[in-house]
Amino acid sequence: xxxxxxxxxxxxxxxxxxxxxxxxxxxxxxxxxxxxxxxxxxxxxxxxxxxxxxxxxxxxxxxxxxxxxxxxxxxxxxxxxxxxxxxxxxxxxxxxxxxxxxxxxxxxxxxxxxxxxxxxxxxxxxxxxxxxxxxxxxxxxxxxxxxxxxxxxxxxxxxxxxxxxxxxxxxxxxxxxxxxxxxxxxxxxxxxxxxxxxxxxxxxxxxxxx
Amino acid sequence: xxxxxxxxxxxxxxxxxxxxxxxxxxxxxxxxxxxxxxxxxxxxxxxxxxxxxxxxxxxxxxxxxxxxxxxxxxxxxxxxxxxxxxxxxxxxxxxxxxxxxxxxxxxxxxxxxxxxxxxxxxxxxxxxxxxxxxxxxxxxxxxxxxxxxxxxxxxxxxxxxxxxxxxxxxxxxxxxxxxxxxxxxxxxxxxxxxxxxxxxxxxxxxxxxxxxxxxxxxxxxxxxxxxxxxxxxxxxxxxxxxxxxxxxxxxxxxxxxxxxxxxxxxxxxxxxxxxxxxxxxxxxxxxxxxxxxxxxxxxxxxxxxxxxxxxxxxxxxxxxxxxxxxxxxxxx
Numbered sequence: 001x002x003x004x005x006x007x008x009x010x011x012x013x014x015x016x017x018x019x020x021x022x023x024x025x026x027x028x029x030x031x032x033x034x035x036x037x038x039x040x041x042x043x044x045x046x047x048x049x050x051x052x053x054x055x056x057x058x059x060x061x062x063x064x065x066x067x068x069x070x071x072x073x074x075x076x077x078x079x080x081x082x083x084x085x086x087x088x089x090x091x092x093x094x095x096x097x098x099x100x101x102x103x104x105x106x107x108x109x110x111x112x113x114x115x116x117x118x119x120x121x122x123x124x125x126x127x128x129x130x131x132x133x134x135x136x137x138x139x140x141x142x143x144x145x146x147x148x149x150x151x152x153x154x155x156x157x158x159x160x161x162x163x164x165x166x167x168x169x170x171x172x173x174x175x176x177x178x179x180x181x182x183x184x185x186x187x188x189x190x191x192x193x194x195x196x197x198x199x200x201x202x203x204x205x206x207x208x209x210x
Numbered sequence: 211x212x213x214x215x216x217x218x219x220x221x222x223x224x225x226x227x228x229x230x231x232x233x234x235x236x237x238x239x240x241x242x243x244x245x246x247x248x249x250x251x252x253x254x255x256x257x258x259x260x261x262x263x264x265x266x267x268x269x270x271x272x273x274x275x276x277x278x279x280x281x282x283x284x285x286x287x288x289x290x291x292x293x294x295x296x297x298x299x300x301x302x303x304x305x306x307x308x309x310x311x312x313x314x315x316x317x318x319x320x321x322x323x324x325x326x327x328x329x330x331x332x333x334x335x336x337x338x339x340x341x342x343x344x345x346x347x348x349x350x351x352x353x354x355x356x357x358x359x360x361x362x363x364x365x366x367x368x369x370x371x372x373x374x375x376x377x378x379x380x381x382x383x384x385x386x387x388x389x390x391x392x393x394x395x396x397x398x399x400x401x402x403x404x405x406x407x408x409x410x411x412x413x414x415x416x417x418x419x420x421x422x423x424x425x426x427x428x429x430x431x432x433x434x435x436x437x438x439x440x441x442x443x444x445x446x447x448x449x450x451x452x453x454x455x456x457x458x459x460x461x462x463x464x465x466x467x468x469x470x471x472x473x474x475x476x477x478x479x480x481x482x483x484x485x486x487x488x489x490x491x492x493x494x495x496x497x498x499x500x501x502x503x504x505x506x507x508x509x510x511x512x513x514x515x516x517x518x519x520x521x522x523x524x525x526x527x528x529x530x531x532x533x534x535x536x537x538x539x540x541x542x
Contacts, residue, residue, distance in 0.1 A: 031248045057235050057434055080425055080509060083459075099461050123459055125436040126318040127246075147243060197250055 020163040020186070021209050022170075024141065027155040028194070028202035032145040035063040036174040037117065037133055038160070039140035040167040041181075046138040049073065050110070052120075052130060054082045054100075059120065059130030063142045066110045068134050073107050074120075076100045083123040084108075091116055096123070110134050117173045131175055139163050165210060172204060184208045234428035237418070239396045240315055240389070240472075241430060247314035247328050247386045251379045256366040261384030263362065263539045264377065269352050271298040271342035278335065278381070281307045284536035287476030288388065293484030297340045304340070304450065306484035309477040312431045312470055314386040321466045321482045322453045323437060328382035333374060346374045353377070358542030388536075390472040394529040406529050413526025416519055421496065423523075425509045432471035432530065438507040439464035441500025442481045450482065463505045475531045493523045 024038060050066040052059055055077045066072055074097070076082045084106060085096040091113055097106040112118055114134045122128040133140075141160040143149070149156050172180040178195040186208050194202040251257065264270065265278045276298045282288040288309045290296075295303035305321050313319065319331035335341040336349065353359045353372050363372050363380075370376050395414070397405035406414065417423045426434050437453040439462075444450050454463040466482040480486045486495055495501075497520060499512040515523070 031245065057428070057436075081461075083461075096459070123457060123462065124438070124465075125434050126323060127435045147241075199250070 019210055020165045020167070022141070022160040022163060022184075023157070023207050023209065024143070024159070025155050025157045025205040026143060026145065026194075026202060027205075028145070030201070032156070032202070033174050033177065034145060035131065036143045036145070036172060037063055037065065037131075037140060038143070038170055038172045039065070039133075039135055039137045040163060041115075041137060041169045041171050042167045043137035043139045043164070046135050048138065050132065051075070052132075053077045054084075054122070054128070057125050057128055059128055061130070061142070062144060063117075063131045063133070065133050065135045065140050065142070067136070068110060068112075068114060070110050071107045072110050072132060073105060074100075075105045076102055078102055081124065082128070084120050085123055086118060086120055088118065091118060093118060099124075115171065115173075117175055119175065133173060139167065163208075168208065170206075177201070180204070182206070186210055234418075234424040235434070236430075237395075237424070237428065237432065238399055238430045240312060240391050244430070245314040245386070246317045247382065249329070249379050249383060251367060251370070251376070251383075253379075253383045253386075254366075256362070257380050257383045258387055259539075260362045260366045261380035261382070263541065264381055265384050266539055267541050269356075270336050270344060270349060272344050272348075273298055276342055278332075279538075281335070281341075282310050284534065287311075287473055287478070289477050291478070293479050295341075297338075298342050298344075301340055304448070305482050306479065308469060309473065310385055310388055311390050311473045312388070314389070315431050316433075316435055316470075318435055318467060322456050323435075323467050324456050328385055329375075329378035332378045332381035332385065346377075349377065350374070356542050362542075388534065390530075390532045390534070393472065393532045395526075396532075398529075407525060409522045409525035410529040411526075412519075413522035413524070413529075416515070416523050417526055420519070421493075421513055421515060421523055422509065422511070423496075426468045427471055432474075433468045436468050437462055437465035438468060438509065439466075439503055439505045440496075440510055441503040441506040442466075442483060442485060442495075443501045443503075444483055445485055452482065461505065464503055465505075465507075471527060472530050473532065473534075475528045476533075489524045489527050490520065493520050493527075 026036060046067040048067050049070040050064045050072050052064060052074045057078065074084055079102055081099050081101055083099055086093045093112055100106055112134050114136065117131045117133055120130045120132060141158055143156060143158045145156050151157055168184045170182050170184060176196055180192055184206060189205060189207040191203055191205045193200045194204055268274045268277045270277055281290045281295045283290055288311065289307045293306060295307045297303055308321060313328060317326060319325040325331040325334055336344045350372050363376060366380060367376050394405040426436060426438055428434055451463050453465040475489060478488060480492050486492050497513045497515045500506060500510045
């Protein structure tokens, strides 16, 4: 009987702990950004590497997270040469992998500052861009803003499930937007403005449900 | 006979290989949701109207001899019809005047992509010594002296003063309205199969496959907004290094931005130096794989197009046309 009880606590407790769901709704005045990253800052369990593909002159996925020091693998899956570079003095990041032929793979260790969006670009195709964020947290939500994610009312709704119930602190990063640091109260719907170049360009509504 | 175990991976390889060879961003009608242009100001009809007036106003050049429309003449495909432009003081410019159709989908401007926004682009030629040679403080003073401009700026931007930012925002807002989205090709894409002639339909197939045009001229605006050295010879021995001057990466020496092809039939002459006078000459240039150049893009290959195929491609390029009626404003 004791053994059964112990097994119950060992296996069932984490299930109770991982129970919160985050519902988030973004709305924008005018042009929406390409993507947003939301994550719980209290978590430190991220150990993931990341993979990016260059396909049809686009990076896929558009925004990706990676653990510090892990390898970012970028594959040219296109029929044309590509490049990947970052040159951001503010973030202190500068690298250029040179010209990569179709099929070639580049591996870059993610030794970059945490909790920032780092923009990757291609020197040949200027509209190719992707963002990578080095995070300790594995509880993150990447939201893409496009026709397929737009609701009939014009906003963008996403959910993140299975969040440890003790986590309430989040950060929201959107390219060119001001970063949002928030501490949520369970079951309380909150609305925050999204600022870009000191102007309110949209809003985010969030509720954390147990 | 090939064993089944080998046949499956081989077929998969063939599929992937074929997919990669012709992988490109789909051609189609430009999507307003995909525009890159985004202003710091609220853009409305008054801002656009102000931008249009400024675009046609000679006050924007040092000696009041040129407006933006002098070189970007709407009657000449927003070009000037010459191989290389002429500045306000009469000097010859270094490159062909690029057209300005569908720029709101772009994120790099000028042949070498040195400007990253429409606003930055708009102020470039005004301030360039070789072009309009106008300094912004003088321009601001000039505009402030005109009561109609004071009123137009007030109506467009409220309490914002006449500054480089509001001038650029107005010009960019007008330029962003110069869009080509209803060509015979667009009508064909939407299901009107009679919109393209049989020759243009054959040209479209060639454009996507044999002629390899989509390798660079892909997407809804027929450009990858990329930089390529296609082996265009500079006739006056200037050896224009193009993008390399902005970004000294080896492969960018002699590379220039891929121009969008909407309304290309109106924008002759072609290439960064205006060295090719007609679309037929352009297709023949590509057919021979461009001229010799030490840094030519590997994408440039001889195409072996027949005479009929050359004319089919020209017919297709002609089907990317939508004449725009730009009424010239009254200059205050």
